Amino acid sequence: MTKLIIQIPCYNEERTLGITLSALPRQIPGIDTVEWLIINDGSRDRTVEVAKEFGVDHIVHFPTNQGLAKGFMAGLEACLRAGADIIVNTDADNQYCADDIPKLIQPILHGQADMVIGARPIWDTRHFSLTKKLLQNFGSWMVRLASNTNVPDAPSGFRAFSRQAAMQLNVFNSYTYTLETIIQAGQKGMAIASVPIRTNPNLRRSRLVRSIPSYVFRSAMTILRIFMLYKPLRFFTWLGAVPFGLGTLLGIRWLLLFFLVDPTRSRAPSLILAAILILIGFQLWMFGLIADLMAANRRLLEENRLRLRRIEFERNQAASKH
Template identity: 30%
Template sequence: MRVMFAMRVVFMVFTVLTLGLMGFSGNWRSRWQWVLVVVFGALAIEAGPVSHFVSVNNLHLVDGMILFLFIVAGTLYSALKAANVKAGKTLNIINQLVDQQALADFNREYPGAVMQPVTVVIPAYYEVENIGRVLDSIPRVVDDTPVTVLVVVDGSPDGTDRVVREHGDFVSYISVNRGQGAALRVGYRLAIDHGAQYIVTLDADGQYDPSEMYGLVKPVLRDEADYVQGSRRMGRYVTDDVIRVMGVYWFNWLIGLLLRQRITDSSNGFRAIKAGVLKNLALSEDQYHAAELLILAVRKRYRVIERPASMYPRNSGETKKGHNLLYAYHYARVIFKSWLRAI
């Protein structure tokens, strides 16, 4: 009788857990979950068959606990997976709303704006001390082609947007901080919608030398490449962070192995891309955007080459990339995720 009662309690718990999972995920049409509800519910009412099975096979309490733990673990995994899917959908909706607001704000501030064929898109987050020097050093004509600058301020109320306006360049202010990748997606959309044919990306912290832009833009202007990736290993790399240097070599080797193409600097933020390439890439990473962009472009068989793009210490402020180990984990995650998406 005790075994029978325990069985009924266990299967009643399973029934409630399954119904709770369905309610949490909002998925009341899942056939397999309804099958589980019916089976667990029936066994909670009449646990005789299970009790007989336990007796015949001389199973003990430990066996029952192991089975119970396996089922609970499976249920929790399903719940977490459902929660992740639900959170992803919610995040996508939020991103769409934020993007729409940013686009509307820009068009309201710059009605009828027209950008030059070469447009430099700069994501910025708390870079009020650096952005002015960066803007001053950007060439405004490259290979007889005029250049426009668009700075996308990613939710930093420090006055970065004010400095950009004082320099007479375009600025898009996003009220919510989401990450460099999200800011660049807004920048790509604005630049392309307003006439840009070639997009150059550049960081706002002053680590790159804008005078090297000609070497990146020239191949795309002359249709020798679709995507030119800057490489600190082909230029100058000034740093005392040995771990970061080792990481650069390791991840470049890994990406080169996956793509079967030699890559010397996958994470460099100084690059030039044809607008048509960006239109055809389904970019989604809010952070660690560089790996996703490069991998998808190579897998789409665009002509990707590298050119020198030196990298120096920041002018001021602190890096936004976080601890080396955390950065390495997320960068590796994006590499494999992007590679699997592109298969």
């Protein structure tokens, strides 16, 4: 028996949630059971009532708004507890075409991927400005570099996860899950696939992208933070190489001037600056070593959490059979 749960993070979505739910499938080839789950992220309107009217199977409640990332993770946890073999995440604003869900899950059903991301036709999307299209492509390129993956549309929220992939994900960022989960999955060696999907006409403005500069800054900080988290030694090695290299060049310059030009001049400022830069570079390398040791400890904790999730899933499965 293969169970698919479609999860939808919601925050004041009474106007669009019904449209989204009415398009979701209840039967998909290769899937025995299809269930729906919404994450009510502190909504103050009739979001929950609309969900119940359309027969949503599971509702996760937050009394106050916790943000998209926390809502996404709460949904994954609830789907795992409900016995999901495959989890599909989509948005409540009906941005993504629900008819593409069978296509989205095919790589997982065939054992070809652990995570599948729907690639939107960015350049053909009319309500995206040229600036947004360029930034979406640039951001996806940055994520590909940081994750060693080949995902053409990194910010896409239309994605599918196998049970094993969902158990391994841990979102630390409070802003969004889209970029972090790709980088994390790539660093964990998960198989990631991308399939072209269609989008629907825009029903409302994005709540995540309130301004282009803010979105770019927060996305860049997310990529940088996750890269530091998973590759701290490499990050601090490159960071420390800049002051260390400059300090070394200044030191070589001082030696050349001292021995070849005028040994009577001390040129103390250059020598002091070279020493400071070399010391800064060396300290950054030490930070990298310490962070790398901490990362090893984090990996052990993640493995323990993965074991606990598997044990909990097996217990829930056993309880549901009795």
